[in-house]
Amino acid sequence: MKIVDQISDFLDDRRRKKHQKIRQKNERLRANGQVTTKKGWGKMVNTGTGGINQDPSTRVYDVAQQQKNLSEEHEIKERRSGEVKRK
Known part of the structure; x- marks a missing residue:
């Protein structure tokens, strides 16, 4: 030992x-x-989701999915408006 x-x-x-x-x-x-030391993580960034674990309706995945749905709807509207303009 x-x-x-x-x-x-x-x-x-x-x-x-x-x-x-x-x-x-x-x-x-x-x-x-x-100043000798800086303790802590610093300031938190406000992402606007506010407590993902507390409110399951505003999860990051859901927000991303909503954004994807909006872009698809916009794309569909553009296609339809393009077809109308051709006629």
Whole structure:
């Protein structure tokens, strides 16, 4: 078990060095008046679907299907209007 303890100690030392390096960098940034870390994901994008899991009627698939149906209807209207113009 001596080897396992040595490996564990080595990894702990490596972690401590990494944390110390980050702390020093943060101290330098704070001294310059900069923000040290930015936590979180940032701002969420408003897709307009609003809670897909909450309201199954506005699922992304349904929205895509509705858009596809509209485009097909528009295409059919264009074909019909083209036939009428030819006559």
